[in-house]
Amino acid sequence: MQDYYRLLGVPVTASPLEIERAYQQQKARLSRRTADPAMKARLQEVHTGYEILGNPGRRLAYNVLLAQEPPPPAPPPDALQLMLARYAPAARWLNAALVAFCLLLALDWALPPREFAGEVVLVRRIVSVSSSASDPQMAYDVTTPRTAFRVPSRFGHRVRKGQRLTAVSQTPLLGVVRRISAPPTVPGEASVIKVSGGNIYGSFGLLPVVLFVVAVLGLLPGRSPEMRVNTAVVAFLLAVVALVVLVWF
Structure with missing residues (x-):
């Protein structure tokens, strides 16, 4: 059964004045589009709804019939x-x-790092750190008695097997080597070498x-x-x- 309250846009408790106002608004809106068959049919439904709800006796009978309507089915779960x-x-x-x-x-990162002085390079193994064959990049995996880290290939000449490093700085919980110090090979060369892994606390x-x-x-x-x-x-x-x-x- 058509719900004329919803059609007119008024609550079930609407006063006759509210129903009249809603009908006039719907009529004025739909009358401008009567060339459209759908709008013309909608205007006729609005007019029928006003004739029922605008008449106290017909509205009372309609309310009784509307109350007996079963509730609409619940929408299926998404x-x-x-x-x-x-x-x-x-x-x-x-x-x-x-x-x-x-x-x-x-x-x-916040806790004081562990410093290991005089670590000797036990193993230096070259590894590929590039996934592109057109842009090959190499690095060195280095192992000392108490640490393990990776240095870019440009620092390979600074970290050779058997060489003694000045210091290795490692985080206390995860054991991430953040930096190492090695004796300079040429005058003016910085002693601190940036290593891989520590970037999570630096540039990243x-x-x-x-x-x-x-x-x-x-x-x-x-x-x-x-x-x-x-x-x-x-x-x-x-x-x-x-x-x-x-x-x-």
């Missing part, structure tokens, strides 16, 4: 929303784990900050399942990049 709701708890735990990972990085230092913000957004109370899942996906991808930077660069 498959996507069901899936998001199912994965939201796991996404929340993932966000929490990534926040803990960021806090671990922050603590590892903004990456853990962004990861932390995204993961925290997914943990805030009142977030929708979609928000929790989306933040978990983005945070996971950022964490993968952070690990690549930590290990590779």
